[in-house]
Amino acid sequence: xxxxxxxxxxxxxxxxxxxxxxxxxxxxxxxxxxxxxxxxxxxxxxxxxxxxxxxxxxxxxxxxxxxxxxxxxxxxxxxxxxxxxxxxxxxxxxxxxxxxxxxxxxxxxxxxxxxxxxxxxxxxxxxxxxxxxxxxxxxxxxxxxxxxxxxxxxxxxxxxxxxxxxxxxxxxxxxxxxxxxxxxxxxxxxxxxxxxxxxxxxxxxxxxxxxxxxxxxxxxxxxxxxxxxxxxxxxxxxxxxxxxxxxxxxxxxxxxxxxxxxxxxxxxxxxxxxxxxxxxxxxxxxxxxxxxxxxxxxxxxxxxxxxxxxxxxxxxxxxxxxxxxxxxxxxxxxxxxxxxxxxxxxxxxxxxx
Amino acid sequence: xxxxxxxxxxxxxxxxxxxxxxxxxxxxxxxxxxxxxxxxxxxxxxxxxxxxxxxxxxxxxxxxxxxxxxxxxxxxxxxxxxxxxxxxxxxxxxxxxxxxxxxxxxxxxxxxxxxxxxxxxxxxxxxxxxxxxxxxxxxxxxxxxxxxxxxxxxxxxxxxxxxxxxxxxxxxxxxxxxxxxxxxxxxxxxxxxxxxxxxxxxxxxxxxxxxxxxxxxxxxxxxxxxxxxxxxxxxxxxxxxxxxxxxxxxxxxxxxxxxxxxxxxxxxxxxxxxxxxxxxxxxxxxxxxxxxxxxxxxxxxxxxxxxxxxxxxxxxxxxxxxxxxxxxxxxxxxxxxxxxxxxxxxxxxxxxx
Numbered sequence: 001x002x003x004x005x006x007x008x009x010x011x012x013x014x015x016x017x018x019x020x021x022x023x024x025x026x027x028x029x030x031x032x033x034x035x036x037x038x039x040x041x042x043x044x045x046x047x048x049x050x051x052x053x054x055x056x057x058x059x060x061x062x063x064x065x066x067x068x069x070x071x072x073x074x075x076x077x078x079x080x081x082x083x084x085x086x087x088x089x090x091x092x093x094x095x096x097x098x099x100x101x102x103x104x105x106x107x108x109x110x111x112x113x114x115x116x117x118x119x120x121x122x123x124x125x126x127x128x129x130x131x132x133x134x135x136x137x138x139x140x141x142x143x144x145x146x147x148x149x150x151x152x153x154x155x156x157x158x159x160x161x162x163x164x165x166x167x168x169x170x171x172x173x174x175x176x177x178x179x180x181x182x183x184x185x186x187x188x189x190x191x192x193x194x195x196x197x198x199x200x201x202x203x204x205x206x207x208x209x210x211x212x213x214x215x216x217x218x219x220x221x222x223x224x225x226x227x228x229x230x231x232x233x234x235x236x237x238x239x240x241x242x243x244x245x246x247x248x249x250x251x252x253x254x255x256x257x258x259x260x261x262x263x264x265x266x267x268x269x270x271x272x273x274x275x276x277x278x279x280x281x282x283x284x285x286x287x288x289x290x291x292x293x294x295x296x297x298x299x300x301x302x303x304x305x306x307x308x309x310x311x312x313x314x315x316x317x318x319x320x321x322x323x324x325x326x327x328x329x330x331x332x333x334x335x336x337x338x339x340x341x342x343x344x345x346x347x348x349x350x351x352x353x
Numbered sequence: 354x355x356x357x358x359x360x361x362x363x364x365x366x367x368x369x370x371x372x373x374x375x376x377x378x379x380x381x382x383x384x385x386x387x388x389x390x391x392x393x394x395x396x397x398x399x400x401x402x403x404x405x406x407x408x409x410x411x412x413x414x415x416x417x418x419x420x421x422x423x424x425x426x427x428x429x430x431x432x433x434x435x436x437x438x439x440x441x442x443x444x445x446x447x448x449x450x451x452x453x454x455x456x457x458x459x460x461x462x463x464x465x466x467x468x469x470x471x472x473x474x475x476x477x478x479x480x481x482x483x484x485x486x487x488x489x490x491x492x493x494x495x496x497x498x499x500x501x502x503x504x505x506x507x508x509x510x511x512x513x514x515x516x517x518x519x520x521x522x523x524x525x526x527x528x529x530x531x532x533x534x535x536x537x538x539x540x541x542x543x544x545x546x547x548x549x550x551x552x553x554x555x556x557x558x559x560x561x562x563x564x565x566x567x568x569x570x571x572x573x574x575x576x577x578x579x580x581x582x583x584x585x586x587x588x589x590x591x592x593x594x595x596x597x598x599x600x601x602x603x604x605x606x607x608x609x610x611x612x613x614x615x616x617x618x619x620x621x622x623x624x625x626x627x628x629x630x631x632x633x634x635x636x637x638x639x640x641x642x643x644x645x646x647x648x649x650x651x652x653x654x655x656x657x658x659x660x661x662x663x664x665x666x667x668x669x670x671x672x673x674x675x676x677x678x679x680x681x682x683x684x685x686x687x688x689x690x691x692x693x694x695x696x697x698x699x700x701x702x703x704x705x706x
Contacts, residue, residue, distance in 0.1 A: 100615055108615050108640060110591065171641070238463065262453055262461050272635040278627035285621060285646030287461060288524070293638030 006349060007133030008323050009059040013051035016327040020059055022129060024137050025121075032080050032143045033072040034088060039131035040065025040157040040316070041342040043187065043248050046330050048118050053272070057118055063131025063344070064090040064116040065159040067152045077140045085146040087306065089159035090296050092116050092128060092138045104300040106142075132323060134349060144303045147310035157187060157316035157341040158309060160296060165192040165244060166305040167297030168267045169199060172242050176200040181236075181243045183227070183256065185212055185219075188246035188270055190317060190340040193220040196244070198312050204236070206243075206256065215339075219317075233259065238287070246270040253291065257283040268293040316341050322348035359702060360486030361676050362412040366404035369680040373412055375482060377490050378474075385433050385496045386425040387441060392484035393418025393510040393669070394695040396540065396601050399683050401471050406625070410471055416484025416697070417443040417469040418512040420505045430493045438499040440659065442512035443649050445469050445481060445491045457653040459495075485676060487702060497656045500663035507668035510540060510694040511659060513649060514669060518545040518597060519658040520650030521620045522552060525595050529553040534589075534596045536580070536609065538565055538572075541599035541623055543670060543693040546573040549597070551665050557589070559596075559609065568692075572670075586612065591640070599623040606644065610636040621646040669694050675701035 009020035027033050045062035047053050066088040070080050080086060093114035094106035101109050114122050117130030130136070146155055165188050174180055174196060181204040182192040189205070196203045197220030205212070205221040213224045225232050236259045243256055248270045257266055257280065264287065268275075279291055297305065309315060317340045321329050329342045362373035380386050398415035400406050419441040423433050433439060446467035447459035454462050467475050470483030483489070499508055518541050527533055531554040535545040538560055549556045550573030558565070558574040566577045578585050589612045596609055601623040610619055610633065617640065621628075632644055650658065662668060670693045674682050682695045 105615065262456075262458065268634050268638060272638065274631035274633050275628070276631040278629040278631050279644070280627050281621050281646055282625040284644065285625065285648045288645065288647055290643050290645040291632070291637065292641065292643040293634055294641055295638045 003135065005133060005135045007061045007129065008326060008349070009061045009129075009132070010049040012058050013056060017049055017062065017132065020061070022059065022061065024129070024135055025124065025126070027072055027074045027137055028123075028139075029074040029076040030139050030141070031074040031137050032070055032077060032086065032140050034066065034068040034086055034136050034138065034143070035071045036066055036068040036131055036133055036136060036346045038067045038153050038156045039063040039344045039346060040160065040318070041326070041329055041333065041344065042160050043333060046333065055118070057127050060118050061129035061133050062117055063133065064088070065156045065161070065343075066116070066131035066136060067146060067156045068136070071135070073140070079140055080143060085148065085152055087144045087146050087155065087159050088116060088131070088136055088138050088142065089144070089163060089302055090116055091299070092119070092142045093122055096141070104298040106298050107296045132326065132344060134346065142299060144299065144306055146306065149310040150306070151315055153320060153343055153345070154315035154318045155306070155309070156343045157191070157318060158306060159302070161187040161191050161316060161341060162309070163297035163302045163305055164188055164269050164294070165246070166195050167301055168244060168269060168294035169195055169242075170301065171294065172265055172267065174199050174201050174242055177202060178242060179240050179261070180204070181206055181225070181240045181259065182221075182246065183243060184246040184270065185216060185340075186246060186248070186336060187316075187341045190219050192244045192246055194314050196220065198308070198314055204240070227255065240264055243267065244269065250274070250276055252277050254280050254283055257289055257291070260287060260289045262287050263289070265290045265292060318343040320345050324348060356488065358486055358488045360414045360482065361679060361702070362414045362482075362485070363402040365411050366409060370402055370415065370485065373414070375412065375414065377482070377488055378477065378479070380425055380427045380490055381476075381492070382427040382429040383492050383494070384427040384490050385423055385430060385439065385493050387419065387421040387439055387489050387491065387496070388424045389419055389421040389484055389486055389489060389699045391420045391506050391509045392416040392697045392699060393513065393671070394679070394682055394686065394697065395513050396686060399686065408471070410480050413471050414482035414486050415470055416486070417441070418509045418514070418696075419469070419484035419489060420499060420509045420512075421489070424488070426493070432493050433496060438501065438505055440497045440499050440508065440512050441469060441484070441489055441491050441495065442497070442516060442655055443469055444652070445472070445495045446475050449494070457651040459651050460649045485679065485697060487699065495652060497652065497659055499659065502663040503659070504668055506673060506696055506698070507671045508659070508662070509696045510544070510669035510671060511662060512655070514540040514544050514694060515662070516650035516655045516658055517541055517622050517647070518599070519548050520654055521597060521622060521647035522548055522595075523654065524647065525618055525620065527552050527554050527595055530555060531595060532593050532614070533557070534559055534578070534593045534612065535574075535599065536596060537599040537623065538569060538693075539599060539601070539689060540669075540694045543572050545597045545599055547667050549573060551661070551667055557593070580608065593617055596620065597622065603627070603629050605630050607633050607636055610642055610644070613640060613642045615640050616642070618643045618645060671696040673698050677701060
């Protein structure tokens with residue numbers, strides 16, 4: 001008999017996220033049952049709760065930056081035991097046999113990964129529900145270990161904001177002395193600064209807002225460039241080997257492309273819309289520059305990132321909220337009024353019961 | 354006293370290319386004087402003779418696919434001697450000390466390479482004149498050797514169309530079994546097919562015109578895909594590790610991006626205009642795909658390419674013309690009515706004298 005679980009769900013694209021009862025499956029032999037303690041709030045939660053990507057399934061329980069404790073395990077699970085602190089990110093399953101999965105890059109599963117919410121379970125065909133909830137039931141292959149060196153509250157955003165910025169920095173071999181720039185200082189951007197600095201890069205923040213210098217430096221930036229100032233942009237022409245572009249909305253890439261060195265890479269992690277205004281082929285050709293993108297990260301590299309964070313004392317800067325404040329938090333996020341990630345304390349859901 | 358030389362020049366953006374007398378400098382100590390035998394006709398000759406890139410200097414002698422014999426050398430030249438068969442491509446000089454030049458990538462010279470025509474000599478400040486001419490005088494560092502195994506007529510287009518397609522195939526490490534697609538079957542595209550095949554790749558031609566199958570296979574394609582047929586495009590979704598895009602005009606990259614495998618690369622070599630319609634960030638992110646570009650190639654890799662061609666019996670498919678037919682050739686090129694490169698026999702210039 002499935003477990004009845006309380007959570008917060010969007011009922012439609014126009015209904016705010018509100019209390020909801022729904023069922024979680026009984027654990028299968030490879031499942032881990034996680035009692036959720038904390039869940040980060042990602043910008044994509046808003047997009048999906050509001051059906052801005054036109055693929056929303058309702059009712060929808062958002063949330064894919066999940067930290068909790070194991071409360072039960074299936075018969076075949078030996079990697080986790082009751083009481084373990086664990087994390088669940090954006091995926092809960094994948095085909096496990098395609099060339100992407102074979103490389104540990106389940107996010108690029110050729111059959112399509114199963115997303116933590118607004119997805120469809122590939123075994124029972126039922127909708128998946130995310131972390132704004134008491135509990136989640138997930139195959140052990142998609143559960144990661146949270147070191148006791150990490151504060152579980154501020155570790156939550158590592159499951160999406162963290163891995164989304166970590167994976168491209170590693171893929172493009174950023175290391176000692178690499179000249180890296182990060183565009184945008186939000187949930188992703190502030191993690192980009194921390195990781196690039198921890199990887200010993202020389203780190204620049206591009207920002208459109210003056211007055212962020214001190215914050216940027218605290219988070220790891222060596223330099224801050226006001227991207228709206230043509231003089232400052234000109235001064236860094238041809239400088240960077242890698243730009244991590246965390247801006248969630250369409251924007252002009254061309255001024256940034258000119259700041260890339262020969263063979264430089266502009267990597268998009270924040271937006272899914274078309275690159276409008278159009279990218280200049282001349283800017284790309286004239287320096288053999290690359291425009292690329294990156295989607296979250298695989299499970300193995302998520303664990304690698306979490307272990308790196310534990311070792312280097314890295315976590316997200318978070319602002320804790322109660323689940324009852326989620327709709328207000330969405331409004332503040334749309335005004336960039338958060339430093340730098342909201343995290344829901346799910347104790348508030350239990351208290352309300 | 355400078356040498357008086359005859360050539361064919363455009364006098365303005367609207368005046369066709371016509372006979373002209375102009376001066377060539379006396380050889381400097383590092384100069385090689387080349388009596389031009391053959392010169393390929395590149396699409397960019399048309400753009401520049403017609404000032405379509407809005408940077409033309411008139412009078413202009415186009416031509417940067419130059420083959421000729423050394424007729425004199427400066428005092429310090431020991432790499433070439435009178436009588437040698439040599440080539441000159443798109444560049445005649447560069448700063449020689451920046452990080453790009455230090456890597457042998459003079460085309461990305463941080464101070465700007467000196468172009469073979471429509472450029473300005475970096476020592477005397479005078480305009481540079483290209484290969485629709487009796488003679489050219491070039492620093493020995495920018496002269497390459499043409500093996501006697503190569504037919505000099507069909508070698509001419511290797512100096513631009515050849516190196517432009519060779520360089521990205523090598524940079525992106527195309528080799529045995531690589532799944533490569535070439536978009537467009539013109540001067541560049543037909544060389545792309547030949548090189549990709551000679552590098553042991555599995556080669557596909559994307560074309561918008563049916564009926565090119567036999568030609569494409571003759572030139573090295575293993576497969577031909579009609580890019581206007583959605584069924585054929587769907588059948589190759591996620592297939593290619595590298596696409597060489599030789600199309601000279603703006604076109605929609607998005608259908609091609611979906612044919613790239615994980616980490617696949619779409620490399621633009623044919624157009625300088627903005628990428629309109631805009632590239633989908635979703636297509637890039639969802640497969641960690643890359644859009645990049647490449648400009649001609651360095652002098653060392655041009656020599657490497659020429660030596661590879663000599664060894665593997667590769668050259669361009671050419672149609673010989675007299676210099677007097679150049680304007681008609683331009684008109685035919687605009688209708689894609691050439692297989693696959695016009696080459697001017699400069700004997701026609703001497704005969705006319």
